[in-house]
Amino acid sequence: MRSLRSVFLVLLALTGSVPVLSQPLDIHDAYVREPIPGRYMSAAFMTLSNTTAQNKTLISASADWAGLIEIHTHLHDNGVMRMRQLESLTIPAGERVSLQPGGLHLMLFKLQLPLSEPLPLTLCFDDGECQTVSAELRSLQ
Numbered sequence: 001m002r003s004l005r006s007v008f009l010v011l012l013a014l015t016g017s018v019p020v021l022s023q024p025l026d027i028h029d030a031y032v033r034e035p036i037p038g039r040y041m042s043a044a045f046m047t048l049s050n051t052t053a054q055n056k057t058l059i060s061a062s063a064d065w066a067g068l069i070e071i072h073t074h075l076h077d078n079g080v081m082r083m084r085q086l087e088s089l090t091i092p093a094g095e096r097v098s099l100q101p102g103g104l105h106l107m108l109f110k111l112q113l114p115l116s117e118p119l120p121l122t123l124c125f126d127d128g129e130c131q132t133v134s135a136e137l138r139s140l141q
């Protein structure tokens with residue numbers, strides 16, 4: 001019995017020391033704003049935490065319930081809030097980036113209405129890795 005336990009502990013030590021080369025991001029609180037009736041566009045929000053030692057750069061997002069998804073930010077332009085498309089969004093190593101109303105967001109176009117949960121959303125990064133998150137549908141107000 002004693003040797004069996006030793007083997008188990010050795011296995012545990014081995015698997016625990018396997019290096020993780022590339023971990024996905026921790027993505028929290030992903031949701032899609034319920035579109036205004038009659039509109040085929042909306043936005044998605046979430047918090048992206050990069051617990052890896054490498055920067056992760058989001059370059060595209062896709063979903064089978066949206067025909068087109070763009071990365072957007074808001075800018076103040078002479079007192080007017082305007083949206084601008086970004087080519088990419090970098091989540092620096094060890095940092096967290098929030099997509100939230102009035103700031104960064106994923107702009108959703110050509111929605112296939114009505115939307116219903118779950119809303120899987122696939123995010124792809126410049127290292128070729130993709131990650132799918134399940135977004136909630138939330139009505140704001």
Ligand SMILES: [Cu+2]
Pocket residue numbers: 043072073083084105106107
């Ligand atoms: Cu937008």
